Amino acid sequence: MDLDATVITSASRKEGTAATFKGTFGFHPLGDWFVNTGESLTMELRPGNAGANTMEDHLRVPAACLEQIPRSSQGPSR
Template identity: 60%
Template sequence: MSKSSGWDQRLIVSSDGKGLVGHAGAVLLRKCADRTGLTRGLNQVLPRGNGPGWWDRGTVLISLAVVIVLGATSMSDIALLAHQGLVFGGRPSEATVRRTLAGLDEKTLKRIGTARAKVRAHVWALLARRPQGFPWLSVAGKLLTGWVVIDLDATLITAHSDKQGAAATFKKGYGFHPLGAWCANTSECLAVGAHVIRFWR
């Protein structure tokens, strides 16, 4: 049985102080992924299964993204979603998260990239339909209509190293400073240096 959708249909807003949850902002992130079609899109391109304990792999990835926002630093921190049980219901286990990540080969990552691109195009189309339109940037009083601006910058990730010859970063700390790319129009992260992915595995 799929556990990929329907959780938000049970939500209500009340003022009686019952059924409260912490980190309520996580609900908005998860609902955004579901409403924009990202969860469904990922579920369609990732391997499917069946059985009473099966979790759709796209849903697992979205759940992992939510716990990272909540402060997770390892796969075992998927347990943070236990605090959201009244909202999301059950959560994937650490073993399910590990199996999901282990199945992400190059071919699968390309399919995920394609799914994300489709969702981004859909969201940008929705932004363009707003009364104020798509968020084009203004520079020196000139509106750059039709220009999508990519902001490239380094992001510091602290990681102490006892290796011989290790040198401090330009801000006198130890770690990595991978390049990241952000869309200045929408403030969304587009890509981060590949060595960061290796570092966090």
């Protein structure tokens, strides 16, 4: 999985936006993709002032990503 965040600016004050570390206004979504296929499984829209290394987000988003994978693809049970 590839976990990545990026700043998305907003032209006006929308619900969930905040001032960003770059001096703009918008969102700082965190997404999770499968590396080998490029498929996006999870995207969490966060305010612009959300931390890039917020551990709580880095645990929640991959957990939601793993929920998208069918049980049959996860290998043998332990």
